[in-house]
Amino acid sequence: MLAPPTIAAMKLTVLGGSAASPNTGMGCAGFLVETGETTLVLDLGPGTLPELRRHTNFRTLDAVVISHMHVDHVLDLLALRHALAYNPVPALAPIPVWLPPGGIDILETATAPFDACDEPGRFAATVRVAEYAPAQPLRIGDAVVTFAPAVHYVPAWAMRVHASGVADLGYTGDTGPRANLARFFAGVEILIAEATLLDGGDDLAAERGSLTAAEAGALAEAAGARALVLTHMWEERGIAACARQAATTFGGQIEIAIPGFTVSW
Numbered sequence: 058m059l060a061p062p063t064i065a066a067m068k069l070t071v072l073g074g075s076a077a078s079p080n081t082g083m084g085c086a087g088f089l090v091e092t093g094e095t096t097l098v099l100d101l102g103p104g105t106l107p108e109l110r111r112h113t114n115f116r117t118l119d120a121v122v123i124s125h126m127h128v129d130h131v132l133d134l135l136a137l138r139h140a141l142a143y144n145p146v147p148a149l150a151p152i153p154v155w156l157p158p159g160g161i162d163i164l165e166t167a168t169a170p171f172d173a174c175d176e177p178g179r180f181a182a183t184v185r186v187a188e189y190a191p192a193q194p195l196r197i198g199d200a201v202v203t204f205a206p207a208v209h210y211v212p213a214w215a216m217r218v219h220a221s222g223v224a225d226l227g228y229t230g231d232t233g234p235r236a237n238l239a240r241f242f243a244g245v246e247i248l249i250a251e252a253t254l255l256d257g258g259d260d261l262a263a264e265r266g267s268l269t270a271a272e273a274g275a276l277a278e279a280a281g282a283r284a285l286v287l288t289h290m291w292e293e294r295g296i297a298a299c300a301r302q303a304a305t306t307f308g309g310q311i312e313i314a315i316p317g318f319t320v321s322w
């Protein structure tokens with residue numbers, strides 16, 4: 058007898074949507090992506106692990122993939138290591154953590170003082186850390202993550218998640234407009250785009266490492282995304298103002314990266 062076919066689907070759950078530090082009740086960058094067989098997290102910034110626990114078992118993630126090594130995208134990796142080391146319900150295996158090139162040295166430097174607090178290697182053994190090669194697709198279960206260079210203040214990578222039979226998901230990570238990511242994101246169902254700014258200032262497109270909300274909308278429009286999820290925003294700048302500005306350049310559905318927001322397709 059034939060096994061029933063796996064239903065092709067992808068589900069995004071937002072874990073946080075704040076810019077460089079958490080907004081009130083909203084952690085920083087973190088996105089749970091579930092395909093038919095695979096559970097991924099893209100970035101794990103401060104305040105995202107508590108939200109992750111609401112939606113999935115943190116002990117059985119198939120991978121965490123990090124866009125770049127800014128603290129608002131990686132800090133809860135440290136919390137995850139301690140969760141895995143001390144939680145009374147143990148994990149069956151280390152969690153794979155994929156960092157950008159150069160990320161291993163940065164993470165080891167950041168974690169060294171905390172590693173010294175317990176038996177050597179205890180926390181490091183909870184994860185299996187490796188660096189992805191951005192020019193190569195990264196296959197994780199039935200999902201494939203591809204990368205494109207962002208323009209940011211440290212090396213940073215935009216990501217596109219593919220699983221067969223379902224439209225892709227795009228995530229800008231942090232980037233300025235000069236990255237020209239429209240072709241990389243062409244045809245995605247959902248584009249998660251950073252919208253840090255309302256005013257790009259005078260350095261338009263030069264070396265700026267963040268997008269305005271209007272630029273996020275324009276990117277989604279040029280890519281032909283069905284829906285845009287705005288992220289990396291300051292509450293002081295006005296999240297509703299970001300959404301209004303993005304709507305001036307994108308005609309599709311606009312959502313805010315509020316923790317717990319989910320969309321399936």
Ligand SMILES: [Zn+2]
Nearest residue numbers: 125127209231
């Ligand atoms: Zn950044």
